[in-house]
Amino acid sequence: MAAGSEKRQVVRYAFYKLDPAWRRLTAERQATAKIEFGETLERYHGRLLLRPYGLVGIRGDTDFLLWQVSEDLDALVELQTALNRTDLGGYLAIPYSYLAMTRRSIYEFPAPATPDQAHEQRLVIQPSAAKYLFVYPFIKTRAWYALPKQERQRMMDEHVRIGRKYPTIRLNTTYSYGLDDQEFIVAFEGDNPGEFLDLVMELRESEASSYTLRDTPTFTCVQMSLWDMLDTLGGAGAAEAVARRPTRTDGFTPVASVSELPPGSAKRVYAANEAVALFNVNGTIYAIANRCTHARASLSEGTVDAARCAVTCPWHEGVFSLETGRVLGGPPVHPVAAYQVKLDGDTILIAHEAREPAVS
Ligand code: FES
Incomplete structure (x- = not known):
C-alpha cells in the first residue's frame, strides 16, 4: 500500500x-x-x-x-x-x-x-x-x-x-x-x-x-x-513536598486556585500524601482519588460527562461518579474515594480525610 x-x-x-x-x-x-x-x-x-x-x-x-x-x-x-x-x-x-x-x-x-x-x-x-x-x-x-x-x-x-x-x-x-x-x-x-x-x-x-x-x-x-x-527512582515520594505544607485547623487543605481550574478542566493535586483529581464541571468543583481502582490509570486524564457528573478512565473506560466515587460502568469493581471540597476566595480546599465512598 x-x-x-x-x-x-x-x-x-x-x-x-x-x-x-x-x-x-x-x-x-x-x-x-x-x-x-x-x-x-x-x-x-x-x-x-x-x-x-x-x-x-x-x-x-x-x-x-x-x-x-x-x-x-x-x-x-x-x-x-x-x-x-x-x-x-x-x-x-x-x-x-x-x-x-x-x-x-x-x-x-x-x-x-x-x-x-x-x-x-x-x-x-x-x-x-x-x-x-x-x-x-x-x-x-x-x-x-x-x-x-x-x-x-x-x-x-x-x-x-x-x-x-x-x-x-x-x-x-x-x-x-x-x-x-x-x-x-x-x-x-x-x-x-x-x-x-x-x-x-x-x-x-x-x-x-x-x-x-x-x-x-x-x-x-x-x-x-x-x-x-x-x-521507583528512590528519593522523596512524589507527594511529600505537598504533605509538608502547613495544615489548617478546619481539616481542609488548600490544593489549587479556582483560576487554575476553569470550567471543563481537570487537574491532579496532592493532599495528605494522596494524588487527588479535581474537576470543574460547569463551575462546581469535585475531588476524587486520582488512581483508578482497576489498573491505576490517572483519572484526571479521563473524559468528563457533565450530564452524568462522571469521569471515564482513559485506559479501559471505567466510569466513576464525581460526586460519590461510585463505579458507574466498565471494568473497575471498587469505588474511588470522594473528597469534600470548599472554596475560600480563589482557593480550592479539600478535606484531609476522604469521604467514605458509597459501595457500588
Ligand atoms: S485503569 Fe481505569 S478502567 Fe482500567
Whole structure:
C-alpha cells in the first residue's frame, strides 16, 4: 500500500537512566523535581499517548521507559525538549531510544482467532491493561529479503501459528526502516512473563528464526502509573513536598486556585500524601482519588460527562461518579474515594480525610 494512503503513527520507546547523584539531593528538591517532571508529562496528554513503565529491579542500564505514540515527530521533539528543561531531566540519560512507525504488514494474516489478535495489523496503537511490556529491536538478515515472497509468507504463517498458541500475549510491531538503526520494534504485552518466555523459546525453533540478524537488547517493562514509576527512582515520594505544607485547623487543605481550574478542566493535586483529581464541571468543583481502582490509570486524564457528573478512565473506560466515587460502568469493581471540597476566595480546599465512598 502506498505510504500516503495510510494513516500512521510515530512511536518512540525511550529508556531513561537516572544519575545516582540525584538521590543525594535534598528530599524537598527530589519531591519538587518529581512533581515538575510528572506535570510536564501530563501537559502532553492529549497530544501524545504516553505510557510509563518501570525497569528498576529488572535491568541495570535503564530505570524507566516512556512509550510515546504521536501523529507527528514534532510532538516527540517538543516533549523531550520539555523534559530536558526540568530539574530531574538534568539527571537523566537516555541509554536507548527507538523510533518507529505503524504500517500494515506486507504479509497476509489469517483472520484473528480472537478480537484481541486483531492488533497484528493495527495502524493505531492501543496499549492494553497488561502488566508487562516486552520490547526489543529486530533486524532480519539480507538473505531473508532475497527469498521469494511466497517462501517468506510460508515462514510467516508458521510464525503466526505459534503466536496464536499464546492468545494472552499481544504483539505490537512497528517499522523503523530508514528511520532508525533497526528494522522493527517488537513490543509484546502480557501479564505472565513465563508465558512470554515459552512463546519466544518456541519461536526460536521456527524456520524464520534463522533469518534473524539481531533481536537484542530485550527489555522487560512493568506498567505502572506515572507517579508510582517516579517513586521507583528512590528519593522523596512524589507527594511529600505537598504533605509538608502547613495544615489548617478546619481539616481542609488548600490544593489549587479556582483560576487554575476553569470550567471543563481537570487537574491532579496532592493532599495528605494522596494524588487527588479535581474537576470543574460547569463551575462546581469535585475531588476524587486520582488512581483508578482497576489498573491505576490517572483519572484526571479521563473524559468528563457533565450530564452524568462522571469521569471515564482513559485506559479501559471505567466510569466513576464525581460526586460519590461510585463505579458507574466498565471494568473497575471498587469505588474511588470522594473528597469534600470548599472554596475560600480563589482557593480550592479539600478535606484531609476522604469521604467514605458509597459501595457500588
Ligand atoms: S485503569 Fe482500567 S478502567 Fe481505569
